[in-house]
Structures are given as structure tokens and as C-alpha cells.
Amino acid sequence: MENSEKIFEILDKFKLPLILALLGSLLIGLGFLLPNLKNEKKPIVIENPNQSSKAESIKVDIEGAIKNPGVYSLNLGARIQDVISAAGGFTDQTDSDWLTKNINLAAVVADGEKIYINAIGEAAADPEVKSAQTQGKININTASSSQLDTLPGVGEKTSAKIIDNRPYKSVNDLLSKKVVGNSTFNKIKDLVSVQ
Secondary structure (H helix, E strand, O other): OHHHHHHHHHHHHOHHHHHHHHHHHHHHHHHHHHHHHOOOOOOOOOOOOOOOOOOOEEEEEEEEOEOOOEEEEEEOOOEHHHHHHHOOOEOOOEOHHHHHHHOOOOOEOOOOOEEEEOEOOOOOOOOOOOHHHHOOOEEOOOOOHHHHOOOOOOOHHHHHHHHHOOOOOOOOHHHHOOOOOHHHHHHHOOOEEOO
16 A cells, blocks of 8 residues: 555656646647648649759741741740740731641741741742642741651751751752752752742
């Protein structure tokens, strides 16, 4: 009995500190449990180390019958329609017939690409341009670098030169502007068009 009396005596002496310690432990435990009891789901974010945190941007040059010709910065994956919108849209001089036949507004544009929009009467002034003959050909005024790379004798350097020297009024401009040599020109002249 003596032992139990000593225990009660000790408990009675340290009653307040023991109650406070027990209460503190209980509150700390509740602090850890409460956030887990909420029904809020936190999104799980998995970061790809190969993916940059910023959206990549490209620069595209648009000229011709457009309200605000120039170079525009757009998001990677932008389409020709996005470039036209960024440039303020078409002018009243835009050759809508030529546009409908030659420009795919849904085509994705590449970094460094140049787009040229013909004005009314512009294509007709060039006797070499015949819309029936240009179907299936690569338009050297609007083609992306990867499209130009598919031509025989045209690689990354030559496709960049073709893009840098736009616009072309005729396929022969490739020679007169010294973009390609005679050998390459003879390989691609029947595979390309200016509209």
C-alpha cells in the first residue's frame, strides 16, 4: 500500500504538468491529423526534366498583303492563321482566290519561317505562275524548313537560304538571287512553285 500511496502522492504533486503535457501531445497529434481529414485533393505535379518551364516561342516573318507585315513571336505550335491574326489580318488588296488555293491556314509554322501573302493581280503578272501546274509542288514562298529539306539537293543550309531570300516572284529567282546553284536548281525546278 505504501507504494501506491507514493504513486498517488507523486501524481498529485505533478498533476498540472502531466495534464498540460498530455493536452499538448493531444493538440500536436490533432495538428497532424486535421489536414489529412479535409477532402481537398492536392494535384500531383510530375516535372519532366527534359521540358523547359517556359513555353517555347518561335519567330515568323509575314509580308505582302497583310495589315502589319513584320516579324512576330508566337508560341511553338502556332499556325499560319495565328500569324495572320498577330499581323492584324489581311488587307483589302489580298488576293483571296490565290490565298484559298495556296495557303493552308491550319499549317503549323516553324521558327524562322517566312510567309508571303499575294495581293490582287500580283500572281497574274508572272507568266510562269499557273495554278493548275503548281498543285502538289512545294511553295518556296511559304514552305517550312522541313518541307524544303525534302527536295533533292536541299539540306538545312540551303533551306535556310531559301527562307531568308523570300519572297520570290518566280522559281527562276532561286538562280538570280544566287540561292541555289544550277545543279540543284535543275533538280528542284519542276518540284517547286511560287504560289
